[in-house]
Amino acid sequence: MPRGNITPSLLLFATLVSALSVLAIFGFLLWFAAPVFTGETLSSLLSWQWRPQQGEFGILPMLAGSLCLAGSAMLLAYPLGLGLCCFMHGLGPTWAARPLLGIVRGMTSVPTVVYGLVSAFLLIPLIRAGFSGSGFSWLAAGLTLAMLILPTIVLILDSQFRTIHAQTQLTAAALGFTPAQQVLRLTLPLSTRGLLVAAALGFGRAIGDTLIPLMLAGNAPLLPHSPLDPLRTLTSHIALVVATDSQSAAYGSLFACGVILFMVSLLVNLALRRLRHE
Amino acid sequence: MSKPVPPEKLAQAGAWLAALGVPAILLALLGFLLWRGVPGLSLALFFADTPPLAALRGAPVFDGLWPACLGTLALVALATAIAVPLGVASGIYLAEYATGRAKALLAFAIDLLAGIPSILMGLFGFALILFLRRTVAPDANTGLLLSALCLAVLVLPYVIGTTRLALENLPLQLRLTGASLGLSPGRTVRHLLLPAALPGIFSGVMLAVGRAAEDTAVILMTGVVANAGAPASLTGKYEALPFHIYYLAAEHQSPAELTQAFAAALVLLALTGLMFLAARVLQTRLERQWTTEPTP
Incomplete structure (x- = not known):
């Protein structure tokens, strides 16, 4: 390599390594999840019962939990x-404006982890x-998660505005708008794309947090029936199963959860791409 | 019938509520953290009963934060050592060399990587170990290097993104200067563009360090444990600050341990806050440097 010069091929190599790491992650998840997606195991996977001791590995409660939690956090954080x-x-x-x-x-x-610690105590x-029960609930997680995803939403909207x-x-x-009229009647209606991008990224961040x-x-x-019920998300399910190190039959369902999460972030990114190219 | 409230007033009320509510909640969180954590801040928090100087020379520390601090330090150092060269090179390529469909495809892959939940990086590391056990290395186990590798993948998009943005936002004159001096494109990048974009690139590194230091989901899956002592080898188990906080929050045996968790949270917050401020200062410097130039 001549001194002071940069070889494009070396840079291309680095870029390929970076880009291919996504494929590697997806490949590994798919490869380990593949045995589960065949025949009987699939129906056991798509059930509402998670009882690994009885050989029941249903992940629907976790899927519903993830959607409930991310949805409620968005419902709070987005208007805010x-x-x-x-x-x-x-x-x-x-x-x-500036200090805010x-x-x-x-x-x-x-x-x-700091948000988690402070909220827990x-x-x-x-x-x-205020209510009964242990306090560890959809409500507690939803409120805290809303704080976590708020900056993502605000910073995107702000740059669009x-x-x-x-x-x-x-x-x-020239039309004599007051600042309030300008933001409500002009900026906001013209920011549709930014509003959608912020929603997509906020949701992606909410569903991915562990x-x-x-x-x-x-x-x-279990499927939560009220905000005071506990729930389990796909992400925390993965962390819990790995931590408890139960028998390897449970691992299959773990990677199925991983594939679902990957698909969600893929969908979010495809939506973002469409929004940016419109 | 009363007059309906005009929508402007309604929106204004909502906006004020948000603008006062969010800082109020943050103040409450920070106040609570300080109230519970500050009493725990002392040298004993880090070193417990071991004399600090002896601990710095490698004496084992029990019940202190020191091993977790060393673990986080090792983790961050290894992760940035992997992610920064790879990320900066990728950022340069995307900004200066890639074109057309290839650029769009590569950029999409990087965007996708940025959106992947951190727990999946951990699961990837976990799968990697399962894979190694089944194939070449039956004794493979999770450890420091694996965590650092997964964290590196996690922070890679930050480094790539900031490098690319810093280069792409440089003024056109700088590129024209290089061309007019007869420099090859490669030399223009090396001697003109890269030095000018350096503050932006450094800000990306700072963000990456902050992110690598705070992430818990990845290390949870790839080898962190509660009581490992100072990190001894690349393949061994280790302790880390965020996991220490998480562990104590759930498993604390005494009020003193809980105070330690809050104090550790303060230490971690100070660390990530510092990294964030450094990144901001560098970014503002870069912006200021190029906005004072007359635009062509």
């Missing part, structure tokens, strides 16, 4: 994030005191 962004772009005082954005940026650096006792705002600033001023449900949701492999 939208409110924050509208506040920063016209509904609130101008001086408040700084706070949200700072939230991205809070470790998940602050939120759980509150829920236990910023672009639209710059484009429509002069028109809005630690919050593991620490707070109670982990019972």
